[in-house]
Amino acid sequence: MPKINGNEIRPGNVLEHNGGLWAAVKVDHVKPGKGGAFAQVEMKNLRNGSKLNERFRSADKVERVRLEQKDMQFLYETDGILTFMDTETYDQVELPADILGERRPFLQDGMTIHVEFHYEEALNATLPQKVTCRIVETEPVVKGQTAANSFKPALLDNGLRVLVPPFVGQDEDIIVNTETMEYAERA
Known part of the structure; x- marks a missing residue:
């Protein structure tokens, strides 16, 4: 795996550090008045979700890990475990439902998502950027309200509330x- 300098770390990079796999969430490059410059990196552990703040000097070498991405189809959920299937090999992978966080309600039956693998271990899952949802409940249209850039609340079929025109x-x-x-x- 390629090693990169501490000042080359960017948000989204996956690093092997202290025996774990960490995703760089936030990176601040700091140049103090005294001493050498460094990168202050906020990292999240991909296996257990813990967070860590670490300083990397430009001379420090860190292992950058490339994750393999596969498109997988969502099959079902049981007891907080999501089951996905590889559409080419029909292999099934199970991930905890909290891996999607607050975006979990957008997951729909049969949806294709990106699952990131480190060798054979599934580490992360990301939804498509745009998802079609149906509005279950919203306020009726009020005449004359379209002149201003105003939004009204709407309840979606997945239980989430969003603001709509x-x-x-x-x-x-x-x-x-x-x-x-x-x-x-509009869809």
Whole structure:
């Protein structure tokens, strides 16, 4: 695996550090008045979710890990365990439901997601950037309210609440951005 200098660490990089796999969440490059520059890196453990703040000087070498990404199809959930299937080999992988965090409600039956592997171990899963959802409940359209850039609350079929433009009504399909958890467009 390639080794990189401490000042080359970027958010999203996966590093092997202290015997574990860590994802760089936030990186600040600091140049103190006295002493050498360093990178202050906030990292999250990919196996147990713990966090760590670490300083890396430019002379420090760290192991950068490349994860293999596979598209997998969501099959079902049992007792907080999500089961995914590789669409090419039909192998099944189980991951804890909390790996998706607050984006868990966007996961739909049969949805294809990206699962990241380190050798044979599944470490992370990411949803598609945009997901289609149906509005179950929202306020009716009020005439004259479309002039201002205003939004109204709407309840989605997955139980989440998002803000939608006033022209979107109940029982309509909308596209929601799963990264920002906001309305993107009509479906």
